[in-house]
Every structure is written in C-alpha cells, then in structure tokens.
C-alpha cells in the first residue's frame with residue numbers, strides 16, 4: 062500500500078510521543094525529519110531508527126526559524142516540554158515554544174503546502190467544571206498559576222493555528238491529547254505512570270498526591286499515535302480529543318501498578334501540586350464519529366507492557 066505521506070516533519074520527534082510517531086510513520090513508508098532541541102527529549106529514543114535512510118534528525122530549537130530543504134506534505138508539531146516537572150523548570154522556553162515555535166512550524170507547513178497538526182492538550186480545559194470534557198468546553202484555566210506556562214502556551218498555539226488556517230488557508234488540524242503513557246517515558250519526568258512504575262520496581266513507597274481521589278484517563282501510546290495519524294489523514298480542523306475515557310483515581314492507579322509489578326509496595330501520600338485538576342476524562346464522541354477512532358489497549362495490557370519496558374531499560378531510565 063502506498064504511504065499516506067511522502068515526507069513528514071515531526072517537531073519534538075525525540076520525545077516520548079514524537080519518537081513513537083516517527084517510528085509509526087517510517088513503518089508505513091513515510092520519510093521523516095525530526096526537529097528537536099533535546100531540551101526534554103533524548104537521542105536514545107531514536108536509537109532504533111539510526112541508519113534508516115528515510116530518517117533524519119535536525120537538532121534545532123523551533124523557537125528560531127528553521128528550514129526543511131526537502132518538500133514535506135505533513136508537519137506534526139509536537140515540540141513542547143510536556144510534563145509538569147519539565148515546564149516548571151523551563152517556563153519561558155515552554156511559552157516561546159508554544160508561541161514562536163508554533164509560528165515557525167506553521168510557516169514550514171504553509172511554504173510546503175503541507176497538512177499541519179498541532180499537539181494540543183487536555184490541559185486547555187484546566188481544572189474542568191464540565192465532566193467529561195468535550196471539545197465545545199472552553200475550560201477553567203488559571204492564567205497566572207504555575208501551570209499556566211503550559212496551559213496558556215497551548216491555548217495560544219490553538220488560537221494561532223486557527224488564525225493561520227483562516228488567514229492563509231493552511232490545512233490545519235488540532236488534536237487535544239489526554240494523558241498518554243507507554244515505553245520511553247522518563248522515570249523522573251514527574252508524571253504518575255512512570256513515577257509509580259519506577260517506585261514499584263525499586264521497592265519504594267508509591268507517592269500519591271493529595272488523597273489520591275483525583276482522576277485521570279490514561280491512553281496507551283500506540284492508541285494515541287493511531288488517533289493522531291487518523292487526524293492527520295483527515296480534513297478536520299478540530300480540535301478533536303484523543304484519549305481513553307477509562308477513568309481511574311490516582312490511588313487505584315498506584316495499586317494497579319504495584320500489583321502488576323508484583324511488588325508489595327506501600328502508598329505514601331504527599332502534597333498535591335497547585336492547580337492540579339480534580340478530574341480529567343475525555344468525551345471522544347467526535348474522534349469516534351469523524352475519525353472512526355477508539356482506543357483498543359486496555360489499562361491492564363498497556364501498563365503491563367510499560368512495566369516490562371521499564372524493567373528492561375531500568376539502568377537507562379531510572380535516573381533520567
């Protein structure tokens with residue numbers, strides 16, 4: 062079968078989700094250029110692609126204008142610090158990546174006549190007053206809280222993408238990703254799944270924030286990638302939620318991971334971060350109806366695969 066695209070540019074391609082996107086695109090015969098400054102990504106996420114003649118890496122900060130010499134027909138804009146630990150460490154870079162970085166990635170799509178897909182986030186819904194969240198909900202975001210650098214950067218990136226399509230006619234789509242997990246997350250990136258897995262494998266107490274009753278909905282990365290590529294292949298502008306509506310409390314998640322890891326880990330309750338959302342669950346009706354996309358991987362299966370991967374890569378990822 063002919064590939065859906067000849068050449069895709071993936072900004073943030075050395076990151077967790079981006080590296081899975083590069084891998085999936087190459088597997089279907091699309092050449093890929095990854096653009097990444099490695100501020101939160103890792104070269105070893107792409108080690109398995111080294112030597113593939115269809116794959117190249119441009120080490121560049123998308124905040125500055127960049128050039129893609131070979132014609133591209135798809136631009137996936139995934140560059141952005143994404144975990145709270147990262148964007149709290151890199152607040153200005155996060156804002157600049159969402160603003161100037163998005164403008165520069167859009168310019169590439171416009172010059173090349175390529176389809177553009179922005180990786181937005183469920184964080185645009187903030188601490189939501191509507192549950193589950195569908196795309197018509199405008200959100201409840203604190204514009205000056207510590208998380209605002211990420212939330213507002215993504216909200217601005219959505220506005221910029223929408224204006225680009227209206228003013229220049231660039232073919233743009235927006236996906237709002239809900240929490241995704243899987244192999245190649247960093248053990249110390251502060252997100253719940255890698256934190257609990259790292260702690261469970263080390264036999265340490267699992268640190269649950271607050272009383273652990275806050276919920277998240279976790280989507281296995283293979284499902285997320287399939288949803289993103291379905292969006293890329295469509296003509297939808299979005300935004301479209303991509304996530305798994307299977308909602309769990311953080312306490313349940315910690316217990317599930319401890320059980321799947323086969324450890325007798327205890328739970329330690331720690332302080333909950335400022336503006337941490339109480340609930341998070343996508344309404345995926347739009348993705349199901351317009352993209353024929355639904356997640357397929359169950360939590361038990363996805364978590365088991367992720368734990369197996371962390372076990373295998375313990376040395377590399379335990380300290381990062």
Ligand SMILES: NC(=O)c1ccc[n+]([C@@H]2O[C@H](COP(=O)([O-])OP(=O)(O)OC[C@H]3O[C@@H](n4cnc5c(N)ncnc54)[C@H](O)[C@@H]3O)[C@@H](O)[C@H]2O)c1
Nearest residue numbers: 073075076077078098099100101102123140141143238241
């Ligand atoms: N993982 C999730 O659960 C999730 C949820 C919602 C949205 N997203 C979005 O998906 C994208 C990828 O997230 P992730 O979890 O893979 O994070 P990640 O930190 O693993 O990957 C982000 C990548 O972008 C690169 N990057 C950041 N700023 C850059 C810049 N200015 N120039 C070039 N490269 C830059 C980093 O080095 C890294 O490789 C992000 O845009 C994020 O907002 C992810």
